[in-house]
Amino acid sequence: MSQMPRQAALPTCPSCAEPFDAGDRFCGACGYDLSAVPPRPDDHPTLTMTVSAQSPPAQPAPAQSPSAQGTTHRTGTVGAEAPGANGAAVPGAGANGAAGVSGVPLPPPAAAAPAAPRTAPAAPVAGVRFDRPSEPDEYALQAPDPRVAAEAAAVAEPAKVCVACRAGRVDDDGYCENCGHAQPRERDHMEAESGPIAAVSDRGLRHHRNEDSFGLGRTALPDGSPALVAIVCDGVSSATRPDDASLAAAKAASESLLAALPLGAHPQQAMHEAIVAASHAVNALADEPATAREQAPHQNSPACTLVGSVVTAGLLVVGWVGDSRAYWVPADRSSPPARLTEDDSWAAQMVAAGLMSEAEAYADERAHAITGWLGADAYELEPHTASFKPDRPGVVVVCTDGLWNYAEAAEEMAEILPPDAAVRPLHSARVLVGHALDGGGHDNVTVALVPFPAAVQGAGSA
Known part of the structure; x- marks a missing residue:
């Protein structure tokens, strides 16, 4: 002033x-x-x-x-x-x-x-x-400290509630602070639905993690007709990183099929190439540092089994390596169901050689010892493929041994499959997984359902 x-x-x-x-x-x-x-x-x-x-x-x-x-x-x-x-x-x-x-x-x-x-x-x-x-x-003003901003964002996120007691808060390690119950991981239970196809995978009641994986997809052939793809993989528990192996194989096989079919590849040839691609993906997991092998010399390379199905308007193709299976269940339950694959296992070899009956072979403790798998230490890769032309509609059940252990025969599988599986695939997949869990859930359980024939409205990629 x-x-x-x-x-x-x-x-x-x-x-x-x-x-x-x-x-x-x-x-x-x-x-x-x-x-x-x-x-x-x-x-x-x-x-x-x-x-x-x-x-x-x-x-x-x-x-x-x-x-x-x-x-x-x-x-x-x-x-x-x-x-x-x-x-x-x-x-x-x-x-x-x-x-x-x-x-x-x-x-x-x-x-x-x-x-x-x-x-x-x-x-x-x-x-x-x-x-x-x-x-x-x-x-x-001075820019805010990113650490302070991250802490504020973390505080803003709603706290997870325990699935067991429904009251305690879940800590960063995945355990309830109230009852100490371990929370399910993302792969403990997985569900997916893509149009008329669906899949469900569950950890089971005895395993500490889910080592299964699956891949689903829809695409169109060059003539515009639809094609449905389902891949199911089971990690070999005696190998290292079996969960990574099954995930890599399912992803590689499904992507290979969805890329080859629109280009005009025959579904059976495309299935063979998809299994080879899955094998390469699993083999790549074995490229680990030498120190890792020294720390766990008793571990085998990552390995898994694979079974898949391609369904078109008039053709049904299956491919597999290992003991995961595919079943055919017709919509008309008066028609006989069928098993579409043969296991790469000790029990299957005993039956094929005529040394044991099927009941005797699968009752042996060595029954589930597999003779074929995907992995760097596999003896020889022998992809199996087969094509069928069903004369009536039905459903293809693609599953791991975690399910067929409780419904081994085709007739047993047809009995537990809901009659409306073709129109309610996700619900029916849940029913099959629940059947395995009710039976004891000794293994991981994964099943995918693919209706035949592929409907025209199922065209398009997913």
């Missing part, structure tokens, strides 16, 4: 300091020529003002004219000591007797006589800085 000017004292002689009247040209005491202008000092240091402050009032001095004072509101520079009109140094004044704030000089006084302040601003003089950039009225 502005202030009123103070009354100026009588001027004094620069030589003898004796007072004189305003109209005198020479000092009456020593005869000094009062019209002479004292030389300006060479050095004019400046001081930087970094905070808002009120300029200190100038000290009264002889021959000093009234000066304006004010409060600074922005950063600027102020000239240091400079002589007044009569040669006296005035703190805060420039060479012309004005104090500059924010690069704007104050009006100078009249020489050697008190007078009203001049309204016109003086020209820039030494001691006042004009090269300082203008400063903004607002300053940007």
Whole structure:
């Protein structure tokens, strides 16, 4: 804010300091020529003002004219000591007797006589800085700490509730803080539905993790007719990383089929190439550091079994390696069902060689020892494929041994499959998995249902 000017004292002689009247040209005491202008000092240091402050009032001095004072509101520079009109140094004044704030000089006084302040601003003089950039009225705040933002986001997420007690909070390790119950992992129970096909996979009641996997898809043949694809894989528990093996195989096989069928490949040939692609994907998992093999020398390479089905408007193709199976169940239950695959297992070899009956072979403890699988340490890859042309509608049941252990014969599988499986595939898959769990759930359970023939509305990729 502005202030009123103070009354100026009588001027004094620069030589003898004796007072004189305003109209005198020479000092009456020593005869000094009062019209002479004292030389300006060479050095004019400046001081930087970094905070808002009120300029200190100038000290009264002889021959000093009234000066304006004010409060600074922005950063600027102020000239240091400079002589007044009569040669006296005035703190805060420039060479012309004005104090500059924010690069704007104050009006100078009249020489050697008190007078009203001049309204016109003086020209820039030494001691006042004009090269300082203008400063903004607002300053940007510092960017927030990303760690603090992440913690805030984590707090905002709703806490997971235990599936067992329905009251406790689930910690980061997947256990309930109230009852200590381990929470199901993502692969413990999986369900998927793609148009008329569906699949369900469950960890079972005895295994600590789900080592099965599946892949579903729909596509169109070059003539525009639909094709349905289902792949089911079972990880070999005695191998290392069986869950990774089944996942890699199911993904590679389904992607291979969905890419080859639209290009005109025959479904049976496409199934063979899909099994080879799945084998390469599982073999790639064996490329691990040598240190990992040294730490677990007893472990085999990742391995799994595979069974798949391709259904078109008039053709049914199956392919497999290992002991996962595919069954045919006609819609008309008066017609006989059939098993479409043969196991790569010790029991199947005993039956094929005529050494044991099927009941005797599968009752042996060595029955489920497989003789074919996908993996880097497999003896030899022998993909099995077969094609059928059913004369009536039905459903293809593609499953792991976790299901067919509780419904081994085709007639048993047809008995537990709901009659409306072709129109309610997801519900029917849940029913089959529930049958295995009710029977004991000794293994992982995975089943996919594919209706035959493929309906026209099922066309399109998924």
